[in-house]
Amino acid sequence: MILPPLPELPAVSYVMPVLNEEGYLETAVRTILDQDYAGEKEIVLALGPSRDRTDEIAAALAAADARVRLVENPQTHIPAGLNLAIAASRHPVVVRVDAHSELTPDYTRRGIEALGREGAANVGGVMRAAGRGAVQRAIARGYNSPFGLGGGAYHGDGSAAPAESAYLGIFRREALDAVGGYDPAILRGEDWELNLRIRRAGGLVWFEPALGVTYWPRASLGDLARQFFATGTWRAVLVRRYGRANPWRFFAPGALVLGLAASLVGLVLLVCGVLPWGSAWSLLLAPAALYLLGIAYATIRIPDQRGLRDHLLTAATLVTMHLSWGSGFLRGITLGGGRVVDRSRV
Structure with missing residues (x-):
């Protein structure tokens, strides 16, 4: 992939899919408008069929600033909305943003510097999850910890380098x-899939830790479970499609769920006397025992907790993340994506 040199201050199009975001949309747009980047900017919001005041807020933002433009996304889904917003945008640099995210003021300026310096096709930074209530803060701790979400470099403060x-x-x-x-x-997993195709086409995907984004995750464990089940399902679809291109970590939560299921079956058979205690069959309990120890260790190590309630919420968050993602993955690997969607914001 051969990319022409960027001008000194290329114009920028920000694209954002939006659905039921009345509590976050205005702040997200304000952080874009307040960027310290001197080049020309526009924002294209792809509006899904929201059931709250999102459309009213979006219309007010567009009326107040001509740089904010609106397109309809009747299909609801994020990839379709992004494509519609990109098609409606005009500028040579396209910045994907999320209604649950807040950009640091220097995000655009530093990102475009990295695009030009590295000759990259795409540049991303660090996602720093934050929360307002006790449950959302616990979920944010899970996002920010390798014991929770783990995986990509953008979940931690690593070194600038080519990225997956x-x-x-x-x-x-x-x-x-x-x-x-x-x-x-x-x-789900549309970002990873797109970046895989960019890399296969010869483009460079670059991680730039100087770029910071505040992300507001789901605020309840039920919504988190729905989100992660859908994410796990569609990660399995990516495994079915791309095989060895997928990192090994995609398989870990599914293997965990299978191991815990084996422990549960073993426990029932041992308690019912079908299997003898103290025999080799007792090893069926090992996956559950090891997982509980791992959760206890992770809960102790994760920072920014105060008191027993925070520790219990952290443990509940980690278990919800792991088991929802793993269950979704097993569903997706056996049955495909089907009609599974993230309904946590619908």
């Missing part, structure tokens, strides 16, 4: 055009 994927992303439009944009058939 990027959180959100600051793209060269030529790179998006070259690979055909987001795949609307991939309803």
